[in-house]
Structures are given as structure tokens and as C-alpha cells.
Amino acid sequence: MTLPPGLLITAPASGTGKTTVMLGLLRALADDGLTVQPFKSGPDYIDPAFHRAAAGRASFNLDSWAMAPDLLSTIAAQAEGADIAVAEGSMGLYDGVATQGLTGFGSSAETAKRMGWPVVLVLDVGGQAQSAAATALGFRAYDPDLPFAGVILNRVASPRHERLIRRGMEQAGLPVLGVLPRRGDLALPERHLGLIQAVEHPDLDAAIAGYATFLRDHVDLATIRSAAGATEQPAPGTLPGPPAQRIALAQDAAFSFTYPHLLEGWHAAGAQILPFSPLADEAPDPDADLVWLPGGYPELHAGRLAAASQFLIGLKAHAETRPVHGECGGYMALGDVLIDKDGTRHAMAGLLGLVTSYERRKFHLGYRRAILEAPMPGLAPGTALRGHEFHYSTILDQPDAPLAQVFDADGTPVPETGSRRGHVTGTFFHLIAGETK
Known part of the structure; x- marks a missing residue:
């Protein structure tokens, strides 16, 4: 090469x-x-x-x-x-x-x-x-x-x-x-x-x-x-594999942040990516193995998401039997309530008990190392992950069981541990890669 x-x-x-x-x-x-x-x-x-x-x-x-x-x-x-x-x-x-x-x-x-x-x-x-x-x-x-x-x-x-x-x-x-x-x-x-x-x-x-x-x-x-200088020639390797075979992926102005190398790895391994738009009130594909809600700006579209009945019905139906995962903005959308910067409360999917607020802004920024306490799609308990967190929301309530032990880049524990309930998981960090031994 x-x-x-x-x-x-x-x-x-x-x-x-x-x-x-x-x-x-x-x-x-x-x-x-x-x-x-x-x-x-x-x-x-x-x-x-x-x-x-x-x-x-x-x-x-x-x-x-x-x-x-x-x-x-x-x-x-x-x-x-x-x-x-x-x-x-x-x-x-x-x-x-x-x-x-x-x-x-x-x-x-x-x-x-x-x-x-x-x-x-x-x-x-x-x-x-x-x-x-x-x-x-x-x-x-x-x-x-x-x-x-x-x-x-x-x-x-x-x-x-x-x-x-x-x-x-x-x-x-x-x-x-x-x-x-x-x-x-x-x-x-x-x-x-x-x-x-x-x-x-x-x-x-x-x-x-x-x-x-x-x-x-x-x-x-x-x-x-x-x-321009000569690029180091790479050793053979593979990109991270998909967490499921058929992945319903939310993609619109509210949900848009997924690392490109992950999507490329999912495609390369033969997974089917089934895009849908919650803002257009589209339900995830009913035949999907997994629904994945990426990060983005749900706080700017909270009213539309709360009113997206077909999206919410389809999401809840999927979660009864199959996994759903959300990252950052997607995590907030899986929660119970999202409070926008004006203090208006918007009902979200209610698949997790998370309540987040942009009225009480707090800056969260930095690398994250997570050790899973429970499985998340495609990953077993005990798996160590690397990711990054970047948002301004404040957690007002996080009643569900933690998904992981989460630390910053220097090993200091952080309170945003993610949540799990039934088939539903969520994290505030965006997954970059798993650690390899």
C-alpha cells in the first residue's frame, strides 16, 4: 500500500x-x-x-x-x-x-x-x-x-x-x-x-x-x-466492527455526531446502516437489530422531538425486545425530560429516567475512559473504552443503574457514568475506540 x-x-x-x-x-x-x-x-x-x-x-x-x-x-x-x-x-x-x-x-x-x-x-x-x-x-x-x-x-x-x-x-x-x-x-x-x-x-x-x-x-x-512529507506506511489492520448487523441510525440536525471511522468500520464489516430522521417523525426500521441515537443538538429541537409520535412509538416498540443506545444528545433523548435553555420541560422517550437541563448550564469537556459494568451493544461487561465528552447540560436526575465506571484522562472518576434499563443504554461520552490488550 x-x-x-x-x-x-x-x-x-x-x-x-x-x-x-x-x-x-x-x-x-x-x-x-x-x-x-x-x-x-x-x-x-x-x-x-x-x-x-x-x-x-x-x-x-x-x-x-x-x-x-x-x-x-x-x-x-x-x-x-x-x-x-x-x-x-x-x-x-x-x-x-x-x-x-x-x-x-x-x-x-x-x-x-x-x-x-x-x-x-x-x-x-x-x-x-x-x-x-x-x-x-x-x-x-x-x-x-x-x-x-x-x-x-x-x-x-x-x-x-x-x-x-x-x-x-x-x-x-x-x-x-x-x-x-x-x-x-x-x-x-x-x-x-x-x-x-x-x-x-x-x-x-x-x-x-x-x-x-x-x-x-x-x-x-x-x-x-x-x-508535504511522506506518510508513514501503515501496518495491516481493521477498523472497529459493528455492534449489530442491521443498525437503525438516527441522522438529522438533532442527531449527527458519530465518529467517521466507526461508520466506515461498520460498513466494511458488512453491517447495514438504516438511517432515519426523528425530526421528520420517522420511526426506526422495525427489522433493525439495534437503534443507535448519536450525539447532536436535541436541545435545539426538543419540542419537535417531544411531538414526534411515530418516532417515539417505534423507538419504544423496538426497546421492548432489542437494544437501543444513545450517545450524549441521543442519551438525553432517551431520558425522561430535557429542559431547554428557557426552562421549558420537554418529555423525551422515557426509556431511561434521565432528566437533563440546559437552563442550568455546566460545561463538560474532556477525554473519558470507561469500564463497562453491564453490556452495551456489541460490548461485554468489563470492556475498557476510550471516548470524549463535550456538552453543556446538567443532570438533575439519573435514577437508573450506572452503565460504566467513567474516568477523565488523568484517571479521576466523573459522575456521568451512563445509564441502563432493560435493553436501553446511554452514555454522555462519544465512543472512539475500545482498548486493545
Whole structure:
């Protein structure tokens, strides 16, 4: 197997314009006739859908905290047949957790080093001149073994501003791969969890086309392409298998977050994915072996979900004899009540006793390690899992038996243990992978 060369787009911190650069670069390279394989470093639920819209090819997460070496290699192999791989980092280049996971601490730098991909550092240079070079130099020098392609300067105010910054970069010996003028219309819409979902963007294709034009006008695409480094060749492996043969999967604006490598693994193993939309009041396929409700934004659609009688009837009928599982937003929808940000109570499926509130907001963010105390679809008690939790809801009542012992990345127990009742299970963490011995 021969994999294409790759790059990783990164930044000193979130909010620098990294995603805009990533989407514009993906589309510009695709418009040049290249087959581009996108990736996301770290546990992000939203960006891969934007990547797919930009590149026309499914994007996959690579996570050095949650994934074993063979799984990382197998996911990297999804780039087979592409001309170039482009990954987007999470947070800042070196940001991770304190305690090492299956292969690392979860930083984008670890992904770049493992895959052999030079990093392109996107710098927001607003309010800086020559000092921007000191920032970039620090990021290059912090790990001398990390391949470094150069910098893209973002939000440059004027030609004079550009000259001053370039002078600093030349003194530091740092290649400038592009200079992006400040433009307020390039920001992607956001909400409390970050970007809105790709399916919610009012005109996503036009927006990405605009980013591509902007990148093409201000970035040296040829130099960026030539800076791509050879990708580490993967060892043979398989993606995680399906939890059932026929899986009814909720898919709409309320339920959309499932890791792409899991879906790819389910398909590759021959499972049938049977999509349905609770928001359209569609019931799950009555012949499904399993109903899976992914994460998403049920709190934004709670009234419609509460009124979706055919969905609720079909879901409850399935749960009488066969398994149902929900992750985060899906977990909340399986519960008794969801209280929205205005304090309105919405009756959910009632298959679990969970009561959650967005009126009492509390931020939950981080990696999770779970040891199952009871089975969940496709997994036996005692199985150790790796996942990630990211939501703002508060548990007001969780009367059912816990599904798992759950810990954060440093091994500290967390109270969001998941729930089980009959054939129904749910977790606040999104499953990434099982631990391998």
C-alpha cells in the first residue's frame, strides 16, 4: 500500500482562522484536480463534516490519546488512492492532556510526528509585528524533531504590517507560505459548542468556494504542496466492527455526531446502516437489530422531538425486545425530560429516567475512559473504552443503574457514568475506540 504525502494545518491556539484555511486549502487543491484526503487530529465531532464538503471525500479523526497504534495506522490507510493528505489540528499545536493515553497525550504535534507530516502554522498576527516571528520560532523550537513547513500569516492589516512581519520571519529563518489580509466576512457561524453543523450552514458550498478563492489569491499553493512529507506506511489492520448487523441510525440536525471511522468500520464489516430522521417523525426500521441515537443538538429541537409520535412509538416498540443506545444528545433523548435553555420541560422517550437541563448550564469537556459494568451493544461487561465528552447540560436526575465506571484522562472518576434499563443504554461520552490488550 502506498499512501500520499501529507501536511498538518495547525495554530498556536483556537480561534486563529485555522479551519477557514483548512477548508479553503482542501477545496483549492481539489479544484486543481487533486484527490485530497482530509483528517482531523483529536476528538472533534463537527469539523470532519466540513472537511467532507470541501474535499468531496470522507474525513477521519486521528487521536493519539484514544487510539491504539494499529487503529491509527488503519485510519491513516483511508488515504490510499489520494494525491495528498491534509489534516487539521485541534486547539494549539502542542495542547494535550497530562496523562499519556494509548499512544500519546492527544496533541496535534504527536499526530504530525507519527504520520510524518510537516506542520503549517497559521498565525493570527493582529496586534503584532516582528514579535510574531518569536511566537512562530518558539513553536518550531519547542520540539526540534517535529517537521515544520512554514507559516501562514492571518489577519494582516496592511502592506506595511506585512513588511514588518516578514522582516521578523526572515530574521528567524521561517518560510512564509501565505499572507491573508484581515476580512471579517470569512468567519464560520458558531454556537456554544463551536461551529454550527455543516448541514445547518445556509450556503456552505458557496462559503467554501469563497475560502478557496481567498487562499488561492494569497497563499503559495505550489510551495505548500511541495512541503508535504511522506506518510508513514501503515501496518495491516481493521477498523472497529459493528455492534449489530442491521443498525437503525438516527441522522438529522438533532442527531449527527458519530465518529467517521466507526461508520466506515461498520460498513466494511458488512453491517447495514438504516438511517432515519426523528425530526421528520420517522420511526426506526422495525427489522433493525439495534437503534443507535448519536450525539447532536436535541436541545435545539426538543419540542419537535417531544411531538414526534411515530418516532417515539417505534423507538419504544423496538426497546421492548432489542437494544437501543444513545450517545450524549441521543442519551438525553432517551431520558425522561430535557429542559431547554428557557426552562421549558420537554418529555423525551422515557426509556431511561434521565432528566437533563440546559437552563442550568455546566460545561463538560474532556477525554473519558470507561469500564463497562453491564453490556452495551456489541460490548461485554468489563470492556475498557476510550471516548470524549463535550456538552453543556446538567443532570438533575439519573435514577437508573450506572452503565460504566467513567474516568477523565488523568484517571479521576466523573459522575456521568451512563445509564441502563432493560435493553436501553446511554452514555454522555462519544465512543472512539475500545482498548486493545
